[in-house]
Amino acid sequence: MTETRKPTVLAFDVFGTVVDWRSSISAESGLFLAKIGQQHIDAGQFTDDWRKKYLSGMAAYAKSGRDFTILDVLHREMLDETLRDKGIDPATLDPALLQDWTFAWRRLKPWPDSVEGLTRLKRRFPIVTLSNGNIALMLEMARCGGLPWDAIMGAEVTRAYKPDPRAYLGTAEVLGLAADELCLVAAHHSDLTAARRCGLKTAFIARPMEYGGRPAPDAKLAQDWEWSAGSLTELADQLGC
Amino acid sequence: MTETRKPTVLAFDVFGTVVDWRSSISAESGLFLAKIGQQHIDAGQFTDDWRKKYLSGMAAYAKSGRDFTILDVLHREMLDETLRDKGIDPATLDPALLQDWTFAWRRLKPWPDSVEGLTRLKRRFPIVTLSNGNIALMLEMARCGGLPWDAIMGAEVTRAYKPDPRAYLGTAEVLGLAADELCLVAAHHSDLTAARRCGLKTAFIARPMEYGGRPAPDAKLAQDWEWSAGSLTELADQLGC
Numbered sequence: 302m303t304e305t306r307k308p309t310v311l312a313f314d315v316f317g318t319v320v321d322w323r324s325s326i327s328a329e330s331g332l333f334l335a336k337i338g339q340q341h342i343d344a345g346q347f348t349d350d351w352r353k354k355y356l357s358g359m360a361a362y363a364k365s366g367r368d369f370t371i372l373d374v375l376h377r378e379m380l381d382e383t384l385r386d387k388g389i390d391p392a393t394l395d396p397a398l399l400q401d402w403t404f405a406w407r408r409l410k411p412w413p414d415s416v417e418g419l420t421r422l423k424r425r426f427p428i429v430t431l432s433n434g435n436i437a438l439m440l441e442m443a444r445c446g447g448l449p450w451d452a453i454m455g456a457e458v459t460r461a462y463k464p465d466p467r468a469y470l471g472t473a474e475v476l477g478l479a480a481d482e483l484c485l486v487a488a489h490h491s492d493l494t495a496a497r498r499c500g501l502k503t504a505f506i507a508r509p510m511e512y513g514g515r516p517a518p519d520a521k522l523a524q525d526w527e528w529s530a531g532s533l534t535e536l537a538d539q540l541g542c
Numbered sequence: 543m544t545e546t547r548k549p550t551v552l553a554f555d556v557f558g559t560v561v562d563w564r565s566s567i568s569a570e571s572g573l574f575l576a577k578i579g580q581q582h583i584d585a586g587q588f589t590d591d592w593r594k595k596y597l598s599g600m601a602a603y604a605k606s607g608r609d610f611t612i613l614d615v616l617h618r619e620m621l622d623e624t625l626r627d628k629g630i631d632p633a634t635l636d637p638a639l640l641q642d643w644t645f646a647w648r649r650l651k652p653w654p655d656s657v658e659g660l661t662r663l664k665r666r667f668p669i670v671t672l673s674n675g676n677i678a679l680m681l682e683m684a685r686c687g688g689l690p691w692d693a694i695m696g697a698e699v700t701r702a703y704k705p706d707p708r709a710y711l712g713t714a715e716v717l718g719l720a721a722d723e724l725c726l727v728a729a730h731h732s733d734l735t736a737a738r739r740c741g742l743k744t745a746f747i748a749r750p751m752e753y754g755g756r757p758a759p760d761a762k763l764a765q766d767w768e769w770s771a772g773s774l775t776e777l778a779d780q781l782g783c
């Protein structure tokens with residue numbers, strides 16, 4: 302690998318890259334399904350179905366013409382749809398329970414290397430979120446998990462959802478950076494592909510357990526990214542932090 | 543004082559409340575004035591004049607109809623005006639020097655109690671900025687001074703400058719809070735007055751040296767705020783942190 306000039310700021314995808322959404326949401330959904338008397342539904346499958354709505358929803362968002370709507374609201378809509386797909390009418394359930402279930406996405410647990418890796422990377426680089434999560438969601442998650450962000454940025458600041466180019470370029474602009482001074486750190490080839498198209502630098506973090514050990518839906522988009530590591534601590538090693 | 547229900551989140555004014563703009567800008571302006579051969583100009587007076595343009599500029603901003611423009615840009619415009627007032631044409635100066643001088647506002651030093659006070663308050667409350675400073679400015683200042691913000695919010699997130707009500711109410715909305723769940727912490731009665739009109743809780747921090755020992759321009763707006771302290775560590779005491 303030829304030596305790549307280091308970025309000025311590191312911007313992180315969060316769901317899957319920094320936190321383990323599948324274990325956290327499965328565990329919480331198991332409890333909520335039991336509370337509503339639906340413990341026969343597989344919580345892992347329920348979680349995958351909920352996440353699938355997110356992935357397809359985000360890809361379609363820019364074309365939908367819908368006004369910017371925060372992810373907390375979209376997560377709730379997607380929960381309602383997931384429930385309906387299982388034959389459960391969300392209108393029959395306690396709204397406070399549905400809100401709490403939705404906010405499980407605010408309580409996702411970091412991967413074991415995340416806090417140490419971010420802490421080390423932060424010594425040398427400003428570390429910011431470039432996530433589709435809204436500010437209140439990211440703030441609560443950071444406090445729950447001890448994620449030491451310098452700033453919470455991403456969709457709600459740029460008013461655009463990844464993979465819309467405005468999400469990446471808008472973040473660089475707010476930071477006062479040229480695109481190639483910003484590096485996206487992400488576990489998803491699809492996200493990195495969109496970032497690279499905008500001129501950002503890219504760092505891939507392998508998270509083989511993101512989908513419970515099954516292949517990621519975007520595995521075919523793999524490229525030779527500027528950096529590639531098995532954890533955030535390994536990325537810190539590579540960047541000399 | 544009757545017991546006031548504690549807020550959910552603390553939002554901080556920054557210039558003057560958390561950092562000492564006058565000492566920092568005076569010291570840097572002294573160096574820059576010397577660099578351009580104008581060392582006969584009093585750096586403290588220059589600083590006060592620059593800040594005065596900010597205070598009047600912000601009060602007029604909402605009525606101006608101007609599109610939202612980040613504070614880094616406004617600071618530069620105000621520097622140019624301050625130079626012109628002294629008979630110096632900024633067009634004759636090195637643009638890189640003027641940029642660096644403007645960015646002195648990104649390098650303001652915290653008051654001696656700020657880092658300890660914020661660190662203690664953060665244990666119990668999310669702490670966010672509710673400043674007119676833009677995100678890149680606040681981010682660099684936080685890293686220079688070790689300010690442990692949970693999130694950088696304020697003008698660039700709400701696209702409105704204090705004392706515009708949208709700056710206060712928009713911050714509460716992004717956090718998913720009712721106005722009275724948010725408390726503005728500020729050294730300025732004018733800022734607290736505007737926040738209280740919007741329904742926020744208010745905490746006053748006395749910073750008698752903000753104007754080098756002279757009275758603040760908004761001293762006559764003093765009210766009985768929910769909390770009032772001589773430092774951020776004293777506020778931490780009062781809030782049980």
